[in-house]
Amino acid sequence: MEWSGGQAERPGRGRRVLVVGGGIAGLGAAQRLRAHPAFSQLRVLEATARAGGRIRSERGFGGVLELGAHWIHGPSRGNPVFELAAEHRLLREKDLSEENQRMETGGHVGLPSVTYASSGVSVSRELVVETASLFHSLIDQAREFVRGAAAPAPSVGEYVRGALRALAAGWTDREDARRLRLALMHNFLNVECCVSGTHSMDLVALAPFGEYTVLPGLDCTFPGGYQGLTNHIMASLPEDMIIFNKPVKTIHWNGSFQEAASPGETFPVLVECEDGGCFPAHHVIVTVPLGFLKEHVDTFFEPPLPTEKADAIRKLGFGTNNKIFLEFEEPFWEPGCQHIQVVWEDMSPLEDVASQLQDVWFKKLIGFWVLPSFESVHVLCGFIAGLESEFMETLTDEEVLLSLTQVLRRVTGNARLPAPRSVLRSRWHSAPYTRGSYSYVAVGSTGEDIDRLARPLPEDGAEAQLQILFAGEATHRTFYSTTHGALLSGWREADRLIALQDPQAQLPGPQL
Numbered sequence: 001m002e003w004s005g006g007q008a009e010r011p012g013r014g015r016r017v018l019v020v021g022g023g024i025a026g027l028g029a030a031q032r033l034r035a036h037p038a039f040s041q042l043r044v045l046e047a048t049a050r051a052g053g054r055i056r057s058e059r060g061f062g063g064v065l066e067l068g069a070h071w072i073h074g075p076s077r078g079n080p081v082f083e084l085a086a087e088h089r090l091l092r093e094k095d096l097s098e099e100n101q102r103m104e105t106g107g108h109v110g111l112p113s114v115t116y117a118s119s120g121v122s123v124s125r126e127l128v129v130e131t132a133s134l135f136h137s138l139i140d141q142a143r144e145f146v147r148g149a150a151a152p153a154p155s156v157g158e159y160v161r162g163a164l165r166a167l168a169a170g171w172t173d174r175e176d177a178r179r180l181r182l183a184l185m186h187n188f189l190n191v192e193c194c195v196s197g198t199h200s201m202d203l204v205a206l207a208p209f210g211e212y213t214v215l216p217g218l219d220c221t222f223p224g225g226y227q228g229l230t231n232h233i234m235a236s237l238p239e240d241m242i243i244f245n246k247p248v249k250t251i252h253w254n255g256s257f258q259e260a261a262s263p264g265e266t267f268p269v270l271v272e273c274e275d276g277g278c279f280p281a282h283h284v285i286v287t288v289p290l291g292f293l294k295e296h297v298d299t300f301f302e303p304p305l306p307t308e309k310a311d312a313i314r315k316l317g318f319g320t321n322n323k324i325f326l327e328f329e330e331p332f333w334e335p336g337c338q339h340i341q342v343v344w345e346d347m348s349p350l351e352d353v354a355s356q357l358q359d360v361w362f363k364k365l366i367g368f369w370v371l372p373s374f375e376s377v378h379v380l381c382g383f384i385a386g387l388e389s390e391f392m393e394t395l396t397d398e399e400v401l402l403s404l405t406q407v408l409r410r411v412t413g414n415a416r417l418p419a420p421r422s423v424l425r426s427r428w429h430s431a432p433y434t435r436g437s438y439s440y441v442a443v444g445s446t447g448e449d450i451d452r453l454a455r456p457l458p459e460d461g462a463e464a465q466l467q468i469l470f471a472g473e474a475t476h477r478t479f480y481s482t483t484h485g486a487l488l489s490g491w492r493e494a495d496r497l498i499a500l501q502d503p504q505a506q507l508p509g510p511q512l
C-alpha cells in the first residue's frame, strides 16, 4: 500500500481522495479540494510524465505548438478558462476586449483567407462566402431539433445531405460549377468533423446536437501556450501532490480495505496501479478520457460498472482530430493570410467513393492555419479528423511530408513549390491514455448518457457514499469536448465532495 506523507498532506485525519488523471479536470478538482480543510489527504495519479493531458504546448519551430487544445471557445465572462487565463495575464489585449467578448460566431469556424481547389485554381471569394453561409444555416437548423421538433434523420450528416440534395435539385449552374459547390460543402462537412472530433457527421446524433452550448466571444489562443493555464494550477498545488508515471489499472470499490499504517480504519475504495502500487481511499475522482474508458471498461472497475453506465460509455462518441505542423523556409502564402482551405473537386457529400485509405487519406485534411508569432520560420497547422487521421498516425514523418508537399504543389498549381523543411504532428489515437481526441453525442446515444456517465457511484445510497466520482470533458452535458467543460466538471465533482462533508460550505461559482 502506498500513501506516504509529504507536503501534500496536512496534519489531522481527513477524507482521503484520489484524483485519477492530471488534465485540466483533475487539476481543477484537486485545486478546489485543496482549499477545503476536510480534504487534507489528496493525491493525483497521472499515467504519463506530464500534467495537462490534452492541453499540450510544445516548443518547436521557433515558437509554441499546441498539440492538443488550440482555442478558448467562447472567450467571454462566464467561461472559466477565459476568466482564469485573463486573471493570469495569459491572453492578448485584443482578446480581452469587450468587443471580442461580445462577438457571436454561432460556433462556426471563420471564413478562410484563400481557398485552393485540386485543379490548381483558387476558388472565388464570392462562392466560398455563399457556400459557407448556406452550410452554416444548415448546421444552425440541425441544432434546432433539440427544442422538441421530431428530428427528421438520425444524424447531423444525413440531415445536412438530405437538405442539400433537395437544394441541389434546384441549382441551375453548369456541371463544373455545381461540382465545385458540392466539393466546398464536402470540405465544410470535414471541418465539422474536426469540430466534433468524429470520422463522419453521419455518426453525430441529430436530436441532441443543439444541447452543446456556444458561448459568446471570438475564439482566441494563448500566445505563450495553452499549457500556461495548467502550469498555473499546478503551481498552486504542493509539488508532491501529483504522482507521475502512475497509470491506474483497476479501481476496486464497494469494499472494505485496510492498510498497516492506519490500524482500525477501513476504506471503501482501493486504487491498484499498473506497477502493483495500491492506494486505499474514501473517494476517487476519475477524470480519464472517454477513449481510455471505452477501451478498458470491462477491467478498469471491480466490481464492474452498472450496466447503464457501461452502456453510456460504449454508446457515446469519441473520435480523432489531429494536427500536422509544417515548417517552411519561406511562406508561399500572402502576408496577412490566416487560413488556407483545400478543396477536392472530385469529392461530394452526395456521392460515396470507395477508396483505400492509403490513396486518399490526405483529402480529409481541411486546410491549414497560418501560425502567428513565429520569428524567422513560417509554420502552417493542418487539421485532419476521423479514420484518415488515425491512418495518418501510422505513417512515417517522411511519408506525411511527401504527401502534403504533393497536395500543396497540386492545389497551388506550382509544381516547384519548395517542400516544407520539417513536419511535426499529434497522434491522439495512438496515445494509450487518451485513444482519440474528444467526445460527441453519437447516433444511438443522447445527452442523458452524458449525465449517466457523470453520476457518482454507488448509485444505491450505500453507507459509503461518493466512492467514485466522474469528471472530464465527456461528462459535461453542454460543454463536452472543451477545456472549459472539463474544468467545470472537475469543479463540479470537487464541490459534490465538499457538500457531502460540509453541507454549510459556501461553494464558489461559476456553476455553469
Ligand SMILES: Cc1cc2nc3c(=O)[nH]c(=O)nc-3n(C[C@H](O)[C@H](O)[C@H](O)COP(=O)(O)OP(=O)(O)OC[C@H]3O[C@@H](n4cnc5c(N)ncnc54)[C@H](O)[C@@H]3O)c2cc1C
Residues within 6 Å of the ligand: 020, 021, 022, 023, 024, 025, 026, 045, 046, 047, 048, 050, 051, 052, 053, 054, 055, 067, 068, 069, 070, 071, 072, 073, 246, 247, 248, 249, 287, 288, 289, 292, 321, 322, 323, 426, 428, 433, 434, 436, 437, 438, 471, 472, 473, 474, 481, 482, 483, 484, 486
Ligand atoms: C487535437 C485537439 C484539439 C483540441 N482543441 C480544443 C480547443 O481548441 N478548445 C477546447 O476547448 N478544447 C479543445 N480540445 C479538447 C480539450 O483539450 C479537452 O476537452 C480537455 O483538455 C480535456 O481535459 P480532461 O481533463 O477532461 O482530460 P485530459 O486532458 O485527457 O486528462 C486526462 C488525464 O488522465 C490521464 N490518464 C488516462 N488514463 C489514466 C490512468 N489509467 N491512470 C492515470 N492517469 C490516466 C491522462 O494521461 C491525462 O493526463 C482539443 C483536443 C485535442 C486532442
